[in-house]
Amino acid sequence: MLLIHCPFCKNRNETEFVYGGPVGANRPDPNLVSDEEWVDYLTMVPNPMGPVYERWWHARGCDKWFIICRDTVTHEILENPSEEP
Amino acid sequence: MQNYSLLSLARNALTGHKNWQKAWRSPPLKEKYEVVIIGAGGHGLATAYYLAKEFGITDVAVLERGWLGGGNVARNTVTVRSNYLRDQSIPFYVKSVSLYEGLTKKLNFNMMHSKRTMVDVVHNYPKMRDLRRRQLTMDIYNSTYEKISVDRVRQLIPALTGGGAGSRLPIIGGMVHKDAGVNRHDAVAWGYARAADALGVEMHQKTAVTSLLRANNGDIQGVGTVKGNVEAKKVVVAVSGHTTTITETASLRLPLRTMNLTAFVSEPIKPIVDVIVNCSDLGFYFSQSDKGELVIGGAPDSAQSFRRDIKQHVFEDTVGAMLELFPSFKNLKLLRQWGGHLDITPDASPIMDETDVPGLFVTAGWWGGYKAIPAGGLTMAYHVATNSPHPLMKAFSYNRFKNLDYILETGTTTAR
Numbered sequence: 001m002l003l004i005h006c007p008f009c010k011n012r013n014e015t016e017f018v019y020g021g022p023v024g025a026n027r028p029d030p031n032l033v034s035d036e037e038w039v040d041y042l043t044m045v046p047n048p049m050g051p052v053y054e055r056w057w058h059a060r061g062c063d064k065w066f067i068i069c070r071d072t073v074t075h076e077i078l079e080n081p082s083e084e085p
Numbered sequence: 086m087q088n089y090s091l092l093s094l095a096r097n098a099l100t101g102h103k104n105w106q107k108a109w110r111s112p113p114l115k116e117k118y119e120v121v122i123i124g125a126g127g128h129g130l131a132t133a134y135y136l137a138k139e140f141g142i143t144d145v146a147v148l149e150r151g152w153l154g155g156g157n158v159a160r161n162t163v164t165v166r167s168n169y170l171r172d173q174s175i176p177f178y179v180k181s182v183s184l185y186e187g188l189t190k191k192l193n194f195n196m197m198h199s200k201r202t203m204v205d206v207v208h209n210y211p212k213m214r215d216l217r218r219r220q221l222t223m224d225i226y227n228s229t230y231e232k233i234s235v236d237r238v239r240q241l242i243p244a245l246t247g248g249g250a251g252s253r254l255p256i257i258g259g260m261v262h263k264d265a266g267v268n269r270h271d272a273v274a275w276g277y278a279r280a281a282d283a284l285g286v287e288m289h290q291k292t293a294v295t296s297l298l299r300a301n302n303g304d305i306q307g308v309g310t311v312k313g314n315v316e317a318k319k320v321v322v323a324v325s326g327h328t329t330t331i332t333e334t335a336s337l338r339l340p341l342r343t344m345n346l347t348a349f350v351s352e353p354i355k356p357i358v359d360v361i362v363n364c365s366d367l368g369f370y371f372s373q374s375d376k377g378e379l380v381i382g383g384a385p386d387s388a389q390s391f392r393r394d395i396k397q398h399v400f401e402d403t404v405g406a407m408l409e410l411f412p413s414f415k416n417l418k419l420l421r422q423w424g425g426h427l428d429i430t431p432d433a434s435p436i437m438d439e440t441d442v443p444g445l446f447v448t449a450g451w452w453g454g455y456k457a458i459p460a461g462g463l464t465m466a467y468h469v470a471t472n473s474p475h476p477l478m479k480a481f482s483y484n485r486f487k488n489l490d491y492i493l494e495t496g497t498t499t500a501r
Binding site: 014036042043044047070072073075 | 387
């Protein structure tokens, strides 16, 4: 079980959170990019064996979305959350 | 290859079992092969076997980081079935189930295949409608699926005493899939390895591949391993959860995420259930092994993970859900728990294709890939040997994502 540092509630159990996926590229304007770039945005996510930035949602808590950096092998949380801009 | 039979057993018994041949050789690693397969798991070994058997390509090396059959082929729950949703998927899995049923004879290795019915326990009407729709598609491809009543569900699974009218999740019916079965996973790995070895394929254990090598024109040239470089005209990546770790070394990106899936077994008990029980709404399924253990599969850990252990809360969720329906199981001791990491595509269907790197093939995105081993190996070998995809796996192309032409199978396995 992860102990996730919510920016508002501080350290809480993982079961209070919903995983929101790895942080990929920023959403481009579909009208301004090529089909290839749009499909790339839709299908490709980082899948490193090691640190990855990912979104979590404190759904059973303060409802806040935030980003942490977590190691996919050790599950260690390497960076404190920054708030979603 | 030394034939396994009653006669050979008797003959070797008389000589004190000292003359059994090794199941496969361990030759020194050469510098060059026609085909290199990365990963001596189910799909890698099956691909090697069919390359040699069906297409006469025997200059093949299977390179394995750990030991043969020690990856996900040893970590699954041996469920073989073909109740999928899409027109592209069902015939592929029907073929795989039928190949499995004939595998003991074909490989002269006892797969301990046990054909059992799979029973889906259904708790809500939208799910039932969805499964009835699946049944109509499956009918077209000769896969069996049939709706049954709650009484019939309880008849087939006497241990299912929870889920009554007053419970939180009452059962409203079930679906029966008669083609399903279980077998012995070690036998699948060892059987394919032994038969492939007999045809000239080489198995190299403890030979980790560290990178893919490309020629100046971009084609695949071989692989870098801990024992030095190995040249090959064609390379097949069959490494389950580590696919992107390998393909990134050739600057190839694939739409895969690596996740961790839960499994555990109980202590052995007297026969209590002779079907495979699937409670997908509650996120678990199980069958009873020949040894008497209940082999239980659970839900995936929600976030990406390259770990092979499981999280306590995922484990507890699965057990809690199971006890809702099977309250008598609360006295069971659980012997072992483990996880496996596998990679998943955006549509939960596999990728079996030659990639943008000419000569580099991947078989990946297997979520429940155990049931697909024979058909996956056969069709991958076909593609590698003939340079064109086998009709049964043509749809599982890498390019389908470029057209957003998904074969959406989310929900037909524990992938959600």
